[in-house]
Every structure is written in C-alpha cells, then in structure tokens.
Amino acid sequence: MNRKVDEVRTDPPGSTTSDPAPNAPEGPPSRPDPALPLLTRLAALRERVAALVDLRSADDPTAGDPLRGLHLPEEAVGHVLRGPGRERDGADTDAPLLSSQPVGPADRIASLTVRMGLSELDAALLLIALAPDLDRDFETLYAYLNDDVSRRRATIGLALDVCGLSLLDAGARDRFHPTAPLSWLGLVRVGEPDAPFLSRPLRVPDRLAAHLLGNDTPDAVLDGQIRPLPVPQVPPGAPDSAAAPAGTAPPGAEASLTHRLAELLAEDSPPLVYLRERREGDGLACAVAALAAAGRPALHLTTAAKTPSSPDSADATPLPQLLLEARLRDCAIVVSPLPAQPAELIKALDVGGVPVILTGPAAYDPQWCDPDPLVLDAPGPRSDPAGLWAEALGLEPAEDPGFDLAATVAAYRLGGDRIRRAAHSARGLAALDGTALTAAHVRLAARQQSASGLEQHARRIMPDVGWNDLVLPETTREQLHELAQRARHRERVLGDWRLSAGGGRGRGVLALFAGESGTGKTLSAEVVAADLGLDLYVVQLSSVVDKYVGETEKNLERIFTEADRTDAVLLFDEADAVFGKRSEVKDSHDRYANLESAYLLQRLEAFSGIALLTTNLRANIDEAFTRRLDLVVDFPFPDKEQRLALWRHSLTHVPCAEDIDPAPCAKDFELAGGAIRSAVMTAAYAAAARDSAVTSEDLLTGARREYRKAGRLVKEIGSW
Known part of the structure; x- marks a missing residue:
C-alpha cells in the first residue's frame, strides 16, 4: 500500500498569503519569523x-x-x-x-x-x-x-x-x-x-x-541560578574603548588587564580563566568590563546554587542545561564566587567551546583541573570610583547630583556589580522619601551592600553623631580629620602612587586612641565612621579571648578576614587585653601569650580595612604595634573651658531653668566628658520625676554623684 503524504503548509498558523489591503496603515517593519x-x-x-x-x-x-x-x-x-x-x-x-x-x-x-x-x-x-x-x-x-x-x-x-x-x-x-x-x-x-x-x-x-522557533527564555531549571550580564550598547562609530562601561577601564594596570582579557575572549577558542580577587566583587567587575570590551554577552552563575557534588544533588545546578543555554545564546559563563570545593564544577564547565571565567578569593589549586586555567590577579577597587557610581545612578557626564558624589563614595570599595545594586537601592530610597537623590541615600544603600558576618563577633553601631558632637582640643580634632582623609584616599596614595611598603602589606588604616576613661575615644570613633558613611563594629573581647591555646588567634582571624571584605570601621575597645606588651618567657603561658602578639603584628600588616584601638594607658600597648599604626591620637583630660563646653553641649536638648549655670560645676568638679554626660542624665531624671526643668541644683547633685562613684571626696559648695 502506498501511503501518500499531503503537502505541508509553509505559512505559520493564522497567516495569510493574500496581499495587504491597499489602505492598510504602514506599521514598523515586522521582524523575520524564525x-x-x-x-x-x-x-x-x-x-x-x-x-x-x-x-x-x-x-x-x-x-x-x-x-x-x-x-x-x-x-x-x-x-x-x-x-x-x-x-x-x-x-x-x-x-x-x-x-x-x-x-x-x-x-x-x-x-x-x-x-x-x-x-x-x-x-x-x-x-x-x-x-x-x-x-x-x-x-x-x-x-x-x-x-x-x-x-x-x-x-x-x-x-x-x-x-x-x-x-x-x-x-x-x-x-x-x-x-x-x-x-x-x-x-x-x-x-x-x-x-x-x-x-x-x-x-x-x-x-x-x-x-x-525564536524563544530566548532560559530553561526553567536554571531559574534563580543564573542571570544575564548584558553588554552595554555602543553607538555606531564609537571607539573600541567605548565598549566598556564608563569608569571600568581607567589608565594603568586595570585597563591593560581588561584589554588583554578582552582580546582573549574575542578569540574562537578562549582559554578557561580564573580571576583571583583580593576583595569580593573585584573579579566580577573585571570580567564584566572585559566581556563588554569584547562585545560578548555572558551568563552569571552564582554558586549559592549547589554544585553536583553537594549532598542534596537533586537541587544541584544543572550544568548540561547551563552549557546548552550558553551555546544557544553564544554567551560566556561567569562563575562568581567559586564554591569551597570547585573541582567538579570546573571539570564540568571546562569542555571547550564556551568561554568560562571563574572568580574567587582562594589561591588556585592545581588539583582543581588539568590542564591549568589562565590564572590572573583581578585588579582591586579604583581609587576614583565616582565614574562608576555616576553611570550606575544614571547621571549624565556633566550632571550635578546636588552633592559631592566623589567625597560621598570615596570610602567604599565596592565592585562594579555591587555599585550597580547599591545605586538601584539608592534610587528606590529616594523614591520612597519622595525627594531627590541625596548623599544619605547613597551612603545607606552602600552600607547595605557591605552587610557582613562581623555581628557574630562585634556589636554593630549605626553612627548618628557628627563633628559638632565632639568637644576636643583643636590638635586632636585635626588628627581625627586626617584619619578620615587617610581612609578616603588610601587607594590613590598606596595604590596609584605606589607608596605601599610592599612585603604583602595591606592598604588598611590603623589608629590608636589613647586617653583616660570618658575623654571621648569611643565617641570619636563613631564620628569618624559617620563622616565616612560606614558602620562601626565594636569587637566584643568576650567573644575573642579564649583560654585554650590558639583559639584567640582563630577568632581574631575570622574578624580580620570579615573586616577585609566589608566597608566598616572596626573598633577594639580596651585594646590592652589583646594588644598588650610581650613579656619575658618564663613559662609556657608566656610563650603562648607572645605567640598571640606575634600573630597580631603580622595580621595588622596585611589588614586592608579600617581598625581603631582604644586604651586608657598608652604605655600598656606594645611598641611593635605602635610602629605599625598610622596615627596615635591622644585624648587629654579636659580643662575648665572644655569642661564648661561639655556641660553646655550635654544640655543642648534638655529643658533647663532660665537661671541655670553649669560654670560652677565645670570649675569645681574635674570630670571627663563621659562623667559629665552621666551627671546631666542624673539631673535630667530628677527633673523628669518632678515634671519640671533642670536646675543648677540638679546639676550639682549629678556632679557629686559622679565624684562619689569615682571614690573621690565631694567638695561642699555653697549655695548658688
């Protein structure tokens, strides 16, 4: 029996082959139907x-x-x-x-x-x-x-x-x-x-x-595990350098690396590349810039999605589907960050035909794959990131945002992807407030991108103070301003101007605040953090110091590692407990205590964050630590004029009687700023209980209370 086959209709369903109506309106040219x-x-x-x-x-x-x-x-x-x-x-x-x-x-x-x-x-x-x-x-x-x-x-x-x-x-x-x-x-x-x-x-x-059939929707099994890294559109006739986003290819080593990597990615069979990053996001930013310069789109695989070697492999990333998606779109694959055990993932992706870029902070291990990938060090954050922020915020090159954008973002070391996300959040915060974009919106969004695991070992403080809240000698204030400037411009001075001492030293800013209790050391640290737009983390020594040998160093290493990847100010309050002087070795306890100090000396040199140490007695800090500090700021005990200024500043927002005069208290009671604040609080509670304003007698009572707390004789003062 002969089975005849009907002619197939070559027009898609719903289409017609008749000519369009003569008076039909002309619309935009239709795209070819695949x-x-x-x-x-x-x-x-x-x-x-x-x-x-x-x-x-x-x-x-x-x-x-x-x-x-x-x-x-x-x-x-x-x-x-x-x-x-x-x-x-x-x-x-x-x-x-x-x-x-x-x-x-x-x-x-x-x-x-x-x-x-x-x-x-x-x-x-x-x-x-x-x-x-x-x-x-x-x-x-x-x-x-x-x-x-x-x-x-x-x-x-x-x-x-x-x-x-x-x-x-x-x-x-x-x-x-x-x-x-x-x-x-x-x-x-x-x-x-x-x-x-x-x-x-x-x-x-x-x-x-x-x-x-023309459908470019990714495979459903890849939902939540990949996202596209789009290539910026380049105007016709634009130079090659315009392919990279604004600010991603500054003069220097970063531009050279981006250009060379872009040339490799443009080849027919580019090699597997591993970008080792000092800080999370550096490798991804470099990869995005190189892909943009090469004009090649990419898919970003975040390894929060599980690899096939995970115990619950049913939820593992479907790598065959990922490779097929990349081949169909003619895309590269960017993996950031690498999982802790990347060997199986790399083996599955290193099949040739698809450009693959891996990024992560770990040193390359030859056991990962054979042959070895091209291992490169990703450039660090730019010393002038304002261009990246301006582009991410959608600002024109000459547009004024209404605030100093360069000064606002100078303290942040976010990568290009984090900057884009922070800019999106900043615009959302401004829309929520119903106002134009401000520096406060940018800083809050940037801090959200720096959320870290430091809260496991440190107490987070969101600064709510400013320079006007400090009552300090002019010399001390100048040193604090210098500390903030060092934090802002360290990438330019230590990186671009090559003033880093070498030897694997980091680009951190370290300072010691020395002075008696209550002289404003912790408050000054909060003011510096607020000026930089960063959160302040006060290290809880109870969660650091451990009686078992080696455990204290492990706890400190976790803190320093997390602080290295976070834009925050780290404060070691009462640092004598950790950074004390080394002693002569008389028994095994002395030897292990000295090992702890030696570890800290080495770790501080490699630190790239901002760390502040406070002590009540500068002589308690080992001189070897002092040499590694950028600044040592002394907080002197306030004299009579400064004490009067502290009394008046503490009473700024407190309802006071018309005849109140804190001058006698400032003259007769030698109290530091912290004690003066406590005295004002005592006076304020007494006034609140009477439902009246604070009087001079309330201030006198508070001052006497602080003297007694300190175990000092209370001088009887006549009637005011």
Missing part, C-alpha cells in the same frame, strides 16, 4: 520521509494491517526472511542531504550549524530528530517506519535511512557517539542505552526547539 525557515526545512524532510514510506510499503504484506506495529504476524517475519536485508529500503543514496544552507534571514538552524561547527550530516540528523517536536504528523510517519506505534520519535536506524546512509557505515554511526558534536554539545540525546544501537530513540532538548 518558524518560516523551519517550516521550509520540514517540507523537504517530509518529502524524503514520504519517499521512504512509499518504498517500505510497496512490498510490505502487512502495510494494511490495522494492528501493524503491535504484533509480529507470520507474513511480516517471512517478508523479512525473504528480503535481501534492510539495506534495500534506504533512501536514494545519490540524493543530496537536507541542505544546511540558510533559508531566509531568520534561519536559526543554519546559524547554529555554522556557530557550532556542525557538518551537513549533523544538521540533517538534528532536523530529523527535531521534526516530531514541531509537527505531529511525523510521529505517525516515524511510528510506521519504526514498525512500532510506541516509537514515535526518530531512531538511529531511521535517521540513517532518511539520510540515505548505510546502517553499517562506521562513520555515520559514529555521529551518535557521546563525544561526537551532536551529543557532546547537548543538541541531540540518545536514549535507551540498553536497546539495540539502531533502535535507540533520538530526542532534542525542549530548550533547543524553543530557541530555533
């Missing part, structure tokens, strides 16, 4: 399949059996035994294969063939495997040719028959080997490995079928 070239190719495939069906049914005694494919009648077995073999009913071997030349301007299967280096035979086999997913008629045709109504997909034998190839052709059979392009690239999956080779079904991933 389905049209596929329909054209399916029509050609249908003709070849129809010829094979006709050839098979011509002398098949069971062609008209309604149960054909469900059982094996005696006539079918006899027909096989009498025939010369399956080679007889292959398609015409002299007929050309299905053409892989482009059919129309939106022929995605042709562009895929060229981009992935497929042969004409590979393209034909791919179309044969894909056909049932695009046209249900092929299910019926394939089931007939497979002699099995349950096999509605192409099998290896059927595909070779349609292509007119011998089933014994070793080269043709090799196209389905796991290392052959179709399988290795994830374009065709061969199922049922236990079935006879020629009967194994061929399946095309749904994502590939959707891509060929």
Whole structure:
C-alpha cells in the first residue's frame, strides 16, 4: 500500500498569503519569523520521509494491517526472511542531504550549524530528530517506519535511512557517539542505552526547539541560578574603548588587564580563566568590563546554587542545561564566587567551546583541573570610583547630583556589580522619601551592600553623631580629620602612587586612641565612621579571648578576614587585653601569650580595612604595634573651658531653668566628658520625676554623684 503524504503548509498558523489591503496603515517593519525557515526545512524532510514510506510499503504484506506495529504476524517475519536485508529500503543514496544552507534571514538552524561547527550530516540528523517536536504528523510517519506505534520519535536506524546512509557505515554511526558534536554539545540525546544501537530513540532538548522557533527564555531549571550580564550598547562609530562601561577601564594596570582579557575572549577558542580577587566583587567587575570590551554577552552563575557534588544533588545546578543555554545564546559563563570545593564544577564547565571565567578569593589549586586555567590577579577597587557610581545612578557626564558624589563614595570599595545594586537601592530610597537623590541615600544603600558576618563577633553601631558632637582640643580634632582623609584616599596614595611598603602589606588604616576613661575615644570613633558613611563594629573581647591555646588567634582571624571584605570601621575597645606588651618567657603561658602578639603584628600588616584601638594607658600597648599604626591620637583630660563646653553641649536638648549655670560645676568638679554626660542624665531624671526643668541644683547633685562613684571626696559648695 502506498501511503501518500499531503503537502505541508509553509505559512505559520493564522497567516495569510493574500496581499495587504491597499489602505492598510504602514506599521514598523515586522521582524523575520524564525518558524518560516523551519517550516521550509520540514517540507523537504517530509518529502524524503514520504519517499521512504512509499518504498517500505510497496512490498510490505502487512502495510494494511490495522494492528501493524503491535504484533509480529507470520507474513511480516517471512517478508523479512525473504528480503535481501534492510539495506534495500534506504533512501536514494545519490540524493543530496537536507541542505544546511540558510533559508531566509531568520534561519536559526543554519546559524547554529555554522556557530557550532556542525557538518551537513549533523544538521540533517538534528532536523530529523527535531521534526516530531514541531509537527505531529511525523510521529505517525516515524511510528510506521519504526514498525512500532510506541516509537514515535526518530531512531538511529531511521535517521540513517532518511539520510540515505548505510546502517553499517562506521562513520555515520559514529555521529551518535557521546563525544561526537551532536551529543557532546547537548543538541541531540540518545536514549535507551540498553536497546539495540539502531533502535535507540533520538530526542532534542525542549530548550533547543524553543530557541530555533525564536524563544530566548532560559530553561526553567536554571531559574534563580543564573542571570544575564548584558553588554552595554555602543553607538555606531564609537571607539573600541567605548565598549566598556564608563569608569571600568581607567589608565594603568586595570585597563591593560581588561584589554588583554578582552582580546582573549574575542578569540574562537578562549582559554578557561580564573580571576583571583583580593576583595569580593573585584573579579566580577573585571570580567564584566572585559566581556563588554569584547562585545560578548555572558551568563552569571552564582554558586549559592549547589554544585553536583553537594549532598542534596537533586537541587544541584544543572550544568548540561547551563552549557546548552550558553551555546544557544553564544554567551560566556561567569562563575562568581567559586564554591569551597570547585573541582567538579570546573571539570564540568571546562569542555571547550564556551568561554568560562571563574572568580574567587582562594589561591588556585592545581588539583582543581588539568590542564591549568589562565590564572590572573583581578585588579582591586579604583581609587576614583565616582565614574562608576555616576553611570550606575544614571547621571549624565556633566550632571550635578546636588552633592559631592566623589567625597560621598570615596570610602567604599565596592565592585562594579555591587555599585550597580547599591545605586538601584539608592534610587528606590529616594523614591520612597519622595525627594531627590541625596548623599544619605547613597551612603545607606552602600552600607547595605557591605552587610557582613562581623555581628557574630562585634556589636554593630549605626553612627548618628557628627563633628559638632565632639568637644576636643583643636590638635586632636585635626588628627581625627586626617584619619578620615587617610581612609578616603588610601587607594590613590598606596595604590596609584605606589607608596605601599610592599612585603604583602595591606592598604588598611590603623589608629590608636589613647586617653583616660570618658575623654571621648569611643565617641570619636563613631564620628569618624559617620563622616565616612560606614558602620562601626565594636569587637566584643568576650567573644575573642579564649583560654585554650590558639583559639584567640582563630577568632581574631575570622574578624580580620570579615573586616577585609566589608566597608566598616572596626573598633577594639580596651585594646590592652589583646594588644598588650610581650613579656619575658618564663613559662609556657608566656610563650603562648607572645605567640598571640606575634600573630597580631603580622595580621595588622596585611589588614586592608579600617581598625581603631582604644586604651586608657598608652604605655600598656606594645611598641611593635605602635610602629605599625598610622596615627596615635591622644585624648587629654579636659580643662575648665572644655569642661564648661561639655556641660553646655550635654544640655543642648534638655529643658533647663532660665537661671541655670553649669560654670560652677565645670570649675569645681574635674570630670571627663563621659562623667559629665552621666551627671546631666542624673539631673535630667530628677527633673523628669518632678515634671519640671533642670536646675543648677540638679546639676550639682549629678556632679557629686559622679565624684562619689569615682571614690573621690565631694567638695561642699555653697549655695548658688
């Protein structure tokens, strides 16, 4: 029985071939429909399949059996035994294969063939495997040719028959080997490995079928695990340097590295690259800049998504789907940050054909993969990040945001991706307030991007004070201003101007505040943090010092490591407990105590954050620590004029009687700023209990209370 096959309609459903109405309005030019070239190719495939069906049914005694494919009648077995073999009913071997030349301007299967280096035979086999997913008629045709109504997909034998190839052709059979392009690239999956080779079904991933039809939505299994890293649009005629985002390629080593990496990524077979970063985000920012300069889009895989080696591998990142997505989009893959055990992830991604950039802070381990990737040190944060912030905030090059953007962001060491996220948050905060963008919005958003694990070992303080809250000698205030300036400009001075001492030393800012209790050391640290727009973390010594040998150093290492990657001010209050003097070794306890001090000396030199130490007695701090400090700020005990200023400042927001005069208290009671504040609080509580204003007598009572607390004699003062 001859089975005739109807002509396939090449117009997509709902379309018409009639001319448009004469008076129809002219709209924008329509984009080419990727389905049209596929329909054209399916029509050609249908003709070849129809010829094979006709050839098979011509002398098949069971062609008209309604149960054909469900059982094996005696006539079918006899027909096989009498025939010369399956080679007889292959398609015409002299007929050309299905053409892989482009059919129309939106022929995605042709562009895929060229981009992935497929042969004409590979393209034909791919179309044969894909056909049932695009046209249900092929299910019926394939089931007939497979002699099995349950096999509605192409099998290896059927595909070779349609292509007119011998089933014994070793080269043709090799196209389905796991290392052959179709399988290795994830374009065709061969199922049922236990079935006879020629009967194994061929399946095309749904994502590939959707891509060929013009759908660029990522595979659903990748939701929440990847995000695109878009390439900035470059105006026609713009220079090559314009491909990188504004501020991502400054003069110097960073620009050179970005340019060289961009050249590698533009090659046909770029190597696997590992960017080691000193600080989280540096490697990702460098990778984004290089990809933009190379004009290559990328997919960002965050390894918060689990790798296949994770215990709950059911939730692991589907790496085959990720690689297929990258190949279909002609994208690179950026992995940031690397997981703790990256060997299996790297092995799965290092398959060639897809550019892969890995970023992370860990030193490269040769055990990760073989051959070794190209290992590069990612450049650190820029000394002038204002350009990156301006672009992320959507500001024009000459636009004035209404505040000093450069001074506002100078203290932050965020990478390009973190800056983009912080800028988005800052704009959201401004919209919530219903105001224009301000420096406060930018600083709050930047601090949110610096959230860290320091709160496990330190108490977080969100500064709410300013320089006006300090009552200090002018020399001390100048040193505090200098400390803030050092924190802002350390990248320029130590990095760009190469004034770092070398030897693996960090770019941190270290200062010691020395003075009696209550002289304003902790308050000054909070003011400096507020001026820089950073949070203040006060280290809890109870969570650091441990009686067991080596545990204190481990706790300190966790704190320093976290502070290195966080934009914050670290305060060691009462630092004598940790940074005390080394002593002569008389027993094992002295030796281990000295080891702790030696560790701290080494760690401070490699520290890149901002750390402040306070002590009531400067002589208690080891001189070796003092040499490594940038500043030593002395906080003298306040004299009479400063005490009066402190009394008046503490009473600024307190309701006071008209005749109140704190001058006698400032003259007769030698109290530091902290004690004066406590005295004012005592007076304020007394006034609140009476529901009246604070009087001079209340201040006198508070001052006497502080003297008694300190164990000092209270001088009796006559009536005021």
